Amino acid sequence: MNPSILISFLAAIAVSIVLGFFAASFFWPAGLSRATLWVFAVPVGMGLSSLIFFVFRRPMFTVEFALLLALGAAWFFRVRPRSSHAVSTLQLPLPCLFLAAAIGFVIFGLLFVVSENPHGDWDAFAIWNSHARYLYRDGPAWPEHIQNTFHADYPLLVPALNARAWRYLGREVPETGGWLGLVFTLSGLAVLITTLVELRNLRIAMLIGLVLLGTPFYLEYGVSQSADVPLAVYFLSAIALVCIHSERAPGGYGLLVLAGFMAGCAAWTKNEGIVMLIALSIALLGRRFLAFVAGMALPLAANVFFKLTIAPPSEFTLNRSYAEIAALIATPERYMTILANFAGTLWSFGEWAINPLVPLLIFVGLSAGNRHAIRSAGWLTGAGAFTLVLAGYAAIYVAAPFDLQWFLTGSNSRLFLQLWPPFLLLTGLLAVQYPHAR
């Protein structure tokens, strides 16, 4: 691999992250750690970069660097946080070093996967990378010609990021999709661990982080260049920010604006993200809802514009009658099939050698000493949104216009993967902070 390719790719990622940092710092409460802000800067920056590429395309560099300068100047003179705590003051105990070593080992494996399989899996090249190629190769004609691909109605966060990376590199390099996937995979892990450190303790954070790191399907699919892991990261980040808002900064609005942006980016990543956005909106109704809506406005506007002016109708809605959908809804066997499939998938989707669910639930059950977490508005909102998304997925299966068993077999593992990191966060938050566990 040519070193200049790697340097250009790292520059593209660095610009995204710094943009995300400056933008998120406007909404970041003064009392929270700067290290945590850097962790959330990754998904924020990726979302912003994708939107800039989609909206501006040719003058992308000008817009990015102008925004970087403007936000940087504003941060330096007005926003710069005064203090930092938590993560920066932690001494690195043995579990931390063990996790760091495991992450290093896994990164090596993931880079090898990208090198051997640079175009990703079937969905990756037939859908996501094809869309990226249209965005990169086809100039202003892309909205018309992208209709020739499979699932041209799928949102463009991941393809736009890939095409943007090629702009930085000056040419197409197939590996960039996998490298972006690696960034999202690690970002999800970082959001999970940092949120649990911020709200509970380091030991619980390390253990729950290890469970995610020890999920082979999360790792493999993270670099397979599909959009499921980025989607999981955005849903996780939105729930994490709602929980941090509730437990650490209940008086402010900023974290809910960021949570709204994450939810909007989820909808800009995959159509399932729309279910997540609706679920979070319902769960948050009445609790500073306007801040959440303000945050989602930008990515939602891009998505609505894309859906109304470029995307063809979804295959879920095309040529369907109410009578046909009503008949599907009134078929009890479909519900039984879905429930049975959900139960089976829960046990197998991670492609584990040993399923960690039982020891995880025992550990959390023994750590949950009181009802502190369940009384938290943030946890209740996150759990409510999670339940609504699961119910939404089930409802989509019930009304889907395909052979149900085929559809479940082909997609259900990926849906469970999208929900796995948020599930781990909500489960980890149930554990109580014991003084000796610090």
Add this chain to the structure above:
Amino acid sequence: MRPKFRYIAGVALVLCACVNIGQFTRHVLSLPPRQSDDRIIWEQRLDGIRDALRKANYNSGSIGYMPAGVLQGKPRTEREDVDWVQVRYALIPLNVLQDSLNAPYVIAESSSAVDGFIKVYDARNGWVLLQKKAQR
């Protein structure tokens, strides 16, 4: 008693993670080599044809795709279906029409002449680029 069981459950979680990371490593080591990836094979196979199209300034529009079997009138195989998706991917932003001669240019798996077309490029790997003859 409770802290002891919690400790055991924590150790079990760490062990699970180690075994699962081992499972991931086994998967990584069993991956087929990059050179055997169909997408890479097709990208290389169509390199010359893409250049020929670029030289002809044909960068947008439809292009026909005709595997040998279909050209000889046999029914399309599953393999040919998969190949068409790979060709589509390689030739973006062109719109690759499956089993069709109804385009200004056609990629065909053929060593003999095709009625109504002239050969503009031979990739020397079984695939040729044909151009529709101008109608009088």
